[in-house]
Amino acid sequence: MNNRPLGVFDSGIGGLTVVHALTKRMPHENITYFGDTARVPYGPKSPQVVREYAAQDVDFLIRQNVKMVVVACNTVSAVGLDIVQKHAKVPVVGVILPGATAAIATSKKRRIGIIGTRATINSRAYEHAIRQRDADVHVVAAECPLFVPLAEEGWIDHPATALVAKEYLFPLTLEKIDTLILGCTHYPVLRSAIDRTLNGQVALIDSGEAAAEEVERVLDERKMRNPSAERPHLQFFVSDIPAKFAEVGERFLGQKMGRVQKAEGFVL
Numbered sequence: 605m606n607n608r609p610l611g612v613f614d615s616g617i618g619g620l621t622v623v624h625a626l627t628k629r630m631p632h633e634n635i636t637y638f639g640d641t642a643r644v645p646y647g648p649k650s651p652q653v654v655r656e657y658a659a660q661d662v663d664f665l666i667r668q669n670v671k672m673v674v675v676a677c678n679t680v681s682a683v684g685l686d687i688v689q690k691h692a693k694v695p696v697v698g699v700i701l702p703g704a705t706a707a708i709a710t711s712k713k714r715r716i717g718i719i720g721t722r723a724t725i726n727s728r729a730y731e732h733a734i735r736q737r738d739a740d741v742h743v744v745a746a747e748c749p750l751f752v753p754l755a756e757e758g759w760i761d762h763p764a765t766a767l768v769a770k771e772y773l774f775p776l777t778l779e780k781i782d783t784l785i786l787g788c789t790h791y792p793v794l795r796s797a798i799d800r801t802l803n804g805q806v807a808l809i810d811s812g813e814a815a816a817e818e819v820e821r822v823l824d825e826r827k828m829r830n831p832s833a834e835r836p837h838l839q840f841f842v843s844d845i846p847a848k849f850a851e852v853g854e855r856f857l858g859q860k861m862g863r864v865q866k867a868e869g870f871v872l
Contacts, residue, residue: 607830609634609839610819611694615754616644617674617849618789620814620856622699623802623838626674627859629816630823634837635832638669641797642844642872645752647721647788651683654723658684662691664841664870670694671828674819678720678787678811682729695822703785703811704733706829708741711783712806716746717776717806720787721752730787744779748788749770755793758855765794769801785809793856817851841867 612623616639623637633705640646640661658680662673673692675681680688681698689696707716710735718730735763750768776784784806786792792810799808823829830836838861842849846864853861 605671606828607634607832608669608671609636609837610672610674611636611638611662611665611668612674613638613640613665614676614789615639615646615657615679616641617853617856618752620853621789621810622674622676622754622815624856624858625810626819627818627836627838630818630829632832632834632836636665636670636743637840637841638664638867639840639842639849641842641849643757645696645721646677646679647723647749647752651723651727654679655684655687658687659691660870662688664867666692666694667869668839671820672697672819674815674817675699675787675814678789679695679723682724684729695826697815697819699789699811699815700729700841701733702814703787703809704730704830705737705851706811706814707785707809708734708737710809711741713780714738714740715742715779715781715783716744717779717781717784718743719748719751719772719784719791720745722747722749724787730785735832742779744776744781746772746776748791751788751794752790753869755790757850760794760797762835765797766801769797773798773801781806783807783809785811787811835840838862840864843867843870843872
């Protein structure tokens with residue numbers, strides 16, 4: 605049973621940065637990924653709609669016989685994690701709690717910034733997770749919606765990205781943060797641009813990397829690690845336009861993707 609895949613889902617392509625983190629940390633785990641490319645992005649949508657989509661996403665993964673569900677989408681982790689847990693009936697790991705925990709452990713001045721989509725920031729989920737663990741941490745958050753299309757275009761070193769990053773991040777620098785949570789799975793693609801804008805003076809927390817560490821902990825605790833030392837089987841499903849997903853996805857995954865399949869039986 606332990607050779608069953610980890611199930612990972614996101615609203616689109618950004619969750620591949622979480623898959624990248626998982627494969628680096630656990631190179632023998634099989635992974636099945638679902639990206640809801642027909643309805644991306646989730647960030648600007650209402651919490652009710654996001655929760656409905658999340659239920660459908662996790663139901664698809666459960667039909668693929670996954671042994672765990674990793675919610676790579678920050679928006680779903682912020683407003684719909686309980687729905688995923690209700691539908692999954694297998695262990696569930698989101699990105700917000702691991703990201704918040706990693707930020708607290710990293711911050712020396714206890715001044716933490718958060719960037720993410722509108723839905724993630726408005727939910728204040730990261731802020732609540734941080735304050736539950738340390739009520740005295742100073743937290744400041746900012747919406748950065750333009751980072752998503754910039755990441756998908758691959759404009760990592762583009763002047764436009766530098767200008768947008770400066771506009772978004774300048775208010776956070778005034779708060780003298782020493783740690784910044786990248787609260788969207790697209791943002792690690794722009795990590796170098798964000799780091800340059802902050803002059804390398806702020807520790808960047810990739811919630812996907814933190815979530816991968818938590819997944820490993822849960823697998824070990826429950827003795828669910830894949831015992832095989834063979835090359836893992838990675839499957840990629842999307843709700844629309846597989847070719848476009850494959851074209852852009854390798855930038856997020858950090859390796860060749862192979863075949864991307866249209867999700868059969870996924871009803872929009």
